[in-house]
Amino acid sequence: MDKTLPTEDLPEIWAEIASAMRTEVSPYTFDRWFKEIELVELTPQHLTLRAPNNIYQFWIESNYIHLLQSAILLVLRSPRTVKFALCEKPHEARSAAVHPEPIEKEKAEEKQEKETETESAGATTTLGMNSRNTFEAFVVGPTNQFAQAACKAVADAPAKTYNPLFIYGGVGLGKTHLMHAIGQHINGKKKGSKIVYITSETFTNEFIDAIQNNTLIKFRKKYRQADVLLIDDIQFLADKGRTQEEFFHTFNALFDGRKQIVLSSDRPPSEIASLETRLVSRFEWGLTAELQVPDTETRVAILRKKAEGMSIKLLPEVFQFLAERIRTNVRRLEGALTRVASYASLNEGRSPNVEKLEQLLKDILHEEARRSITIDQIQRRVAEHYDVRLADMTSKRRPQNIAFPRQIAMYLARELTKTSLSEIGNAFGGRDHGTVLHAHRLVKEKILKDDKTRHAVSLLDSQLSR
Amino acid sequence: MKFSVSKEKLLAGLQTVQNVVSTRTTLPILSNVLLQAENGQLRLTTTDLDVGVSGSVDALIERPGSTTLPARRLATIVRELPAAEIQIDVDSKNVAAIRCGQSFFKILGLPEEEFPPLPKFEDAKTFAISQQALRDALKKTSYAISTDETRYVLNGILFSFKENKLTLVATDGRRLALVDLEVEFPRSQEVELIVPSKCVTELSRILGDAGDIKMSVGENQVAFQAGETLLISKLIEGNYPNYRQVIPGEAKERVALEREQFLNAVHRVSLLSSDKSNSVKLVFTKNNIEIAANTPDVGEAKETLPVAYKGREFSIAFNPEFLMAPLRALSNDEVYLDLIDEMSPGVIKIQSPFLYVLMPMRIS
Numbered sequence: 122m123d124k125t126l127p128t129e130d131l132p133e134i135w136a137e138i139a140s141a142m143r144t145e146v147s148p149y150t151f152d153r154w155f156k157e158i159e160l161v162e163l164t165p166q167h168l169t170l171r172a173p174n175n176i177y178q179f180w181i182e183s184n185y186i187h188l189l190q191s192a193i194l195l196v197l198r199s200p201r202t203v204k205f206a207l208c209e210k211p212h213e214a215r216s217a218a219v220h221p222e223p224i225e226k227e228k229a230e231e232k233q234e235k236e237t238e239t240e241s242a243g244a245t246t247t248l249g250m251n252s253r254n255t256f257e258a259f260v261v262g263p264t265n266q267f268a269q270a271a272c273k274a275v276a277d278a279p280a281k282t283y284n285p286l287f288i289y290g291g292v293g294l295g296k297t298h299l300m301h302a303i304g305q306h307i308n309g310k311k312k313g314s315k316i317v318y319i320t321s322e323t324f325t326n327e328f329i330d331a332i333q334n335n336t337l338i339k340f341r342k343k344y345r346q347a348d349v350l351l352i353d354d355i356q357f358l359a360d361k362g363r364t365q366e367e368f369f370h371t372f373n374a375l376f377d378g379r380k381q382i383v384l385s386s387d388r389p390p391s392e393i394a395s396l397e398t399r400l401v402s403r404f405e406w407g408l409t410a411e412l413q414v415p416d417t418e419t420r421v422a423i424l425r426k427k428a429e430g431m432s433i434k435l436l437p438e439v440f441q442f443l444a445e446r447i448r449t450n451v452r453r454l455e456g457a458l459t460r461v462a463s464y465a466s467l468n469e470g471r472s473p474n475v476e477k478l479e480q481l482l483k484d485i486l487h488e489e490a491r492r493s494i495t496i497d498q499i500q501r502r503v504a505e506h507y508d509v510r511l512a513d514m515t516s517k518r519r520p521q522n523i524a525f526p527r528q529i530a531m532y533l534a535r536e537l538t539k540t541s542l543s544e545i546g547n548a549f550g551g552r553d554h555g556t557v558l559h560a561h562r563l564v565k566e567k568i569l570k571d572d573k574t575r576h577a578v579s580l581l582d583s584q585l586s587r
Numbered sequence: 588m589k590f591s592v593s594k595e596k597l598l599a600g601l602q603t604v605q606n607v608v609s610t611r612t613t614l615p616i617l618s619n620v621l622l623q624a625e626n627g628q629l630r631l632t633t634t635d636l637d638v639g640v641s642g643s644v645d646a647l648i649e650r651p652g653s654t655t656l657p658a659r660r661l662a663t664i665v666r667e668l669p670a671a672e673i674q675i676d677v678d679s680k681n682v683a684a685i686r687c688g689q690s691f692f693k694i695l696g697l698p699e700e701e702f703p704p705l706p707k708f709e710d711a712k713t714f715a716i717s718q719q720a721l722r723d724a725l726k727k728t729s730y731a732i733s734t735d736e737t738r739y740v741l742n743g744i745l746f747s748f749k750e751n752k753l754t755l756v757a758t759d760g761r762r763l764a765l766v767d768l769e770v771e772f773p774r775s776q777e778v779e780l781i782v783p784s785k786c787v788t789e790l791s792r793i794l795g796d797a798g799d800i801k802m803s804v805g806e807n808q809v810a811f812q813a814g815e816t817l818l819i820s821k822l823i824e825g826n827y828p829n830y831r832q833v834i835p836g837e838a839k840e841r842v843a844l845e846r847e848q849f850l851n852a853v854h855r856v857s858l859l860s861s862d863k864s865n866s867v868k869l870v871f872t873k874n875n876i877e878i879a880a881n882t883p884d885v886g887e888a889k890e891t892l893p894v895a896y897k898g899r900e901f902s903i904a905f906n907p908e909f910l911m912a913p914l915r916a917l918s919n920d921e922v923y924l925d926l927i928d929e930m931s932p933g934v935i936k937i938q939s940p941f942l943y944v945l946m947p948m949r950i951s
Contacts (some may be wrong), residue, residue, distance in 0.1 A: 146930055147927070147928050147929070147930040147931045149835065149836070149927055149928070149930075149931045150930060150931055153832070153835075174826075174828060174829050174832075175740070175826065175828045176828030176829045176830065176832045176833065177832070179738060179741065179758075179760040179828055180760055180832075180833060182760065183759070183760030183761050183946070184760070184761060184946050
């Protein structure tokens with residue numbers, strides 16, 4: 122592993138850093154403090170400068186370290202800690218300048234070995250990501266292009282572009298895929314970067330363990346020394362006050378240390394219930410990128426790519442069918458494809474036709490159809506079923522023969538759509554969420570007791586979900 | 588042992604030595620003062636193992652002997668006693684009975700044998716330095732001592748005896764103060780040593796206005812003897828940085844400033860420099876300096892001083908505390924500020940051999 126850069130490049134790298142410094146300090150300062158400096162070692166974590174004696178170290182550390190670090194950032198594109206190696210007797214060092222190379226190399230090799238050791242030990246703990254989730258495997262379409270581009274930018278230059286990066290989007294749209302891709306891209310590019318990928322649930326569990334076993338220091342060390350911290354499903358931090366607080370400090374430590382933070386969630390930061398506002402504001406600090414449901418073309422592209430990966434051949438209309446019928450969730454799309462693929466492999470590689478598909482994917486399609494039910498459809502259907510006017514669904518009148526169907530409709534709206542209580546209330550003529558909740562509870566009880574109601578509800582349900 | 592001594596003398600003796608007394612209680616004996624009575628003298632000694640001080644006062648010795656007593660407690664008692672003769676009688680169990688007028692105190696001491704002896708000096712290099720000059724030189728340098736413990740070689744003052752000169756240097760990496768003193772010594776005695784900050788503080792305390800102090804430099808310790816008072820300290824081991832590297836070359840501009848006026852102006856303006864951007868800006872124009880500071884969201888301050896300045900117009904910013912420290916320590920009416928450019932260090936000089944290098948702050 123090329124942990125330490127070859128020594129012959131060091132003078133050139135130093136020359137670049139030095140010329141960046143030259144523009145920042147006066148010629149007097151440069152000549153006095155930076156002319157005699159040599160770069161003797163460069164690793165991903167630090168660089169070592171050799172100075173004639175300790176006054177250089179004291180003075181540079183006190184006065185020029187920030188300039189030096191920004192010059193390093195400019196040249197090496199990532200921050201390093203600056204160390205000094207002193208040759209206390211300048212005359213000796215100069216006369217020995219022809220010979221000291223082997224010693225330095227030996228030292229560098231020693232260090233290299235040490236670091237390789239620590240890295241291989243850390244390799245299993247730092248990753249834990251699916252190796253198939255790469256940028257190459259991610260199908261880009263108009264709805265996820267922005268998020269993908271943001272992730273790519275972050276992976277190319279961690280902590281320089283968007284920090285923190287907050288990715289959000291519904292289930293199965295590729296949040297985790299993108300996070301893994303970032304982690305693996307950085308890991309591939311810069312060996313030895315400490316990458317920590319974790320779900321917020323694991324974070325919580327480890328935090329609780331750490332409290333119980335009194336190993337908070339170790340816990341903090343693990344997270345606060347990361348170069349890149351990827352936290353998946355951050356919405357699970359909601360309601361966990363102490364974990365949020367701990368995470369807040371972790372976040373600050375990393376952010377102040379200019380480390381990259383990437384977070385994912387199923388909704389934007391401001392909509393995560395009971396997440397502390399200071400966390401919300403921090404999450405919104407960097408870039409927030411949304412992953413939306415891919416359009417049909419993208420879904421077809423995803424299917425083709427996946428099918429390629431499974432090395433199966435399918436009829437074009439199969440792709441079209443799947444892409445059109447399964448709209449909301451890429452994961453479900455892949456599940457359907459897997460099922461089709463296994464069917465094909467059981468039938469000597471023959472691709473199923475559309476009728477076969479319908480039967481094969483019955484349950485998935487049914488689930489999928491549910492998602493697209495609107496309150497309006499429910500209202501129509503229920504009004505039709507009970508033979509009341511559609512207007513009665515939203516009217517203020519409440520005789521029993523109207524009120525009950527309305528309650529059934531509200532129940533179905535709550536069961537079959539993802540709409541919130543207050544939205545359902547609004548759709549039913551501006552009723553408040555309490556009314557909807559009451560209707561839901563009432564119908565639910567009635568289903569248990571009354572066969573007629575149960576029958577009606579299940580009939581309506583199946584009609585709507587068809 | 589038994590002796591009597593006047594309150595003033597005993598109190599003066601205790602005050603000379605009590606600052607060294609360790610506040611750490613790991614070794615109880617270190618919070619005690621060693622009292623030795625013989626030949627008409629009462630000798631008082633304290634140490635914290637790094638620095639030790641010893642002084643003596645005239646006393647009427649009735650029964651010679653020695654003991655150790657809690658230094659701070661003894662000093663508090665003596666301070667409160669009426670101005671009169673104090674009689675102290677210590678029995679063989681180190682219990683001291685203190686009588687003064689109608690007051691009586693009994694305090695428990697520790698045996699003399701437990702007290703760590705001060706180191707002896709053999710084949711040391713000795714120097715005689717004017718007390719007044721040394722006191723003045725310490726005052727002009729000691730404020731620049733670094734308190735950063737990771738740079739322990741900077742936690743003291745460098746005493747460099749070379750070519751019939753004693754050079755004192757203190758720096759913390761952002762500023763450097765230096766004084767040269769004329770001292771006579773043979774070439775064979777040239778030596779460099781780093782005297783720790785605590786010893787410098789004690790030394791400033793014992794230095795008087797007249798006469799010389801005798802300085803003895805041993806292997807890794809130093810002793811200062813002024814009259815009856817002896818101060819012994821360990822030295823900081825290590826190499827003091829090559830401070831000459833820090834001193835800028837020839838200055839481009841020189842401004843003569845009235846010290847007090849300039850100090851007061853900087854002080855007033857610095858009231859509106861913030862903790863975050865702790866700087867005051869000096870803007871030089873023809874025959875004028877404008878001193879300015881501002882803190883976003885708070886306000887700003889400006890003050891102009893007429894000066895004899897004919898150089899180019901430019902501005903430079905300094906940390907106000909670092910700028911004021913030497914101005915406070917100096918006593919000259921006029922100081923010179925030498926400058927090269929905005930980003931190079933400024934140097935404060937006076938007519939005598941002193942200089943103070945101060946790093947500028949970046950003007951944002």
